[in-house]
Amino acid sequence: MKRITTAPPVSDDPLGTLRALTLLESPSGDTAALAALAGVLEPLARRAGMDTARRAGTAGDHLLWSLPARGVDGPPLLFLSHYDTVWPTGTLDSMPWSVEGDVVRGPGVYDTKAGIVALLAAVERVVASGEPHPEVRAVVVADEEVGSPTAGDLVRSEAGSARAVLGLEPPHPGGDLKTGRRGSTRARIEVTGVESHAALDPDAGTNAIDELIDQLLGVREVASRLPVLLNTGTVRGGGRTNVVAGRAHADLGLRFADPENERTVLGALEGLTPVRPHARVASRLLSHRPTWREDDASRGLAASVAEIAAGIGQSLGGRPADGAADTNTTGALGVPTVDGLAPHGGGAHARDEWVSASGLTERIDLLAALVTGLHRTV
Structure with missing residues (x-):
């Protein structure tokens, strides 16, 4: 495959760009694969007109892109996306890139490489148009699919100065926006007991597994009294x-x-x-995305986005979602936030993942209109 830097502008061939990004598999935690994709994304961002920088992380580098304002003062628009996927390297062998009519398939096309392509093409179009726009910033994180454990502080920092946050995660089925998200936390309970011979001297020991079972029952009892989803995963x-x-x-x-x-x-x-003598119990959060409840700020931003969409002939609704993403962090901070601005499709994290080719074109149109128009109402 030719280097992406020799390809046509993204706005001229967004589907071709999506194919190139999809063929560069980028599972969470595979720092070499992520670095290879980052090395392609950065030239594309610069070609679109943005400055690029990186924030090093143990799970991969987080990408920071910025487009200077042109004729519009005030805080920047902040886009959030990610370039890691849930699919291990080699998935293309059994889940290849394909285009059949409007249906585009491949690992990560829907969640959320199509969203990245839409943003790049939209910015490229805005730069070429000469229209006024505020500063545009984008954070493209490397570990979103595992809870963004190394990206949270960066997202919070960037959101603190933003006029609005626009998430490039997949939308609701059909394309509607996400105006709130459930909180999502991964936690670990760790127990240390005392080893001994289970037959010759069992009373000298303290069984860590038994203690863990009792601790899990206690946590489940607390959660069962509330509308909380609790899953013991491992x-x-x-x-x-x-x-x-x-x-x-x-x-x-x-x-x-x-x-x-x-x-x-x-x-x-x-x-x-601890329930047992000599047992030690500790807990820690592996990742934490706070609850983002739909509020006036998210509803107002969604209404502005829908109005701009209507102006270019698109109908767009919005409602809260069950899944979590980096927009949990910004929405919980009270920053006006909406998510689901990637192209519509289906099968996130499933073998039948797909994205709409026409939806990609529609989202490019919408994102370009938001960059040039959203500052008038937000």
């Missing part, structure tokens, strides 16, 4: 059946619709105490 511990287990841990997935419920459950996790 449990590990011990080693031999003739040894009292000395260590065990469990990873939990938690989803919250209400910030108060979130505080209650996370407070219970933070305050865990």
Whole structure:
């Protein structure tokens, strides 16, 4: 495949650009694969007219792009996206790139490489048009699919100065925006016991697995009294059946619709105490995206986006979503935020993932109109 820097402008061939990005598989945690894709994305961003920089992270570099303002003062528009996917390297062998009519398939096309392509093409168009616009900033993170554990501070910092945040995650089915999101937290409970011979001297030991089970039951009891989704995803511990287990841990997935419920459950996790003598119990958050409740700020921004969409012949609604993303962070801060501005499609994280080719064109039109028009109402 030819280097992407020799390809036509993104706005001339967005589908071709999406193909090039899809063929560069970029699973979360594969820093070499992510670096290869970042090395392609940065020249594309510069070609579109943006300045580029990176913020190093242990899970991969986060990409920062900026387009200087032209004739419009005030805070910047902030776009959020990511270039990691859930698909391991080699997925293309069984899930190849294909285009059949309006349906484009491949690992990561919908979540969310098409969103990146739409942004690049829209910015390229705005720069060529000469129209006034505010400063545009974009943060494209490397570890969104695992909860953005190394990107959270960067997202918060960039959001603090933004007039509005526009998320380039996939939309609701059909294309509607996302105006709120459930909180999403991954937590680990770790237990240390005391090892001993399980037959010769069992009372000298403290079984970490037994302690962990009791701790999990206690957390579940707290969560069961609230509208909270709790999933115990992994449990590990011990080693031999003739040894009292000395260590065990469990990873939990938690989803919250209400910030108060979130505080209650996370407070219970933070305050865990051992049931058994000589056991030690600790908990820590592996990733945390706070609950983003739909509010006047998100509803107002969504209404402005819908008005601009109507002006170019597009109909667009909005409502909260169950899934989490980096917009949880900005929405929870009270910064006007909407998400779901990537092209419509389906099958996120599924083998039938697809994105609409015509939807890609529509989103390019919409994003260009937002860059040049949103400052009038926000």
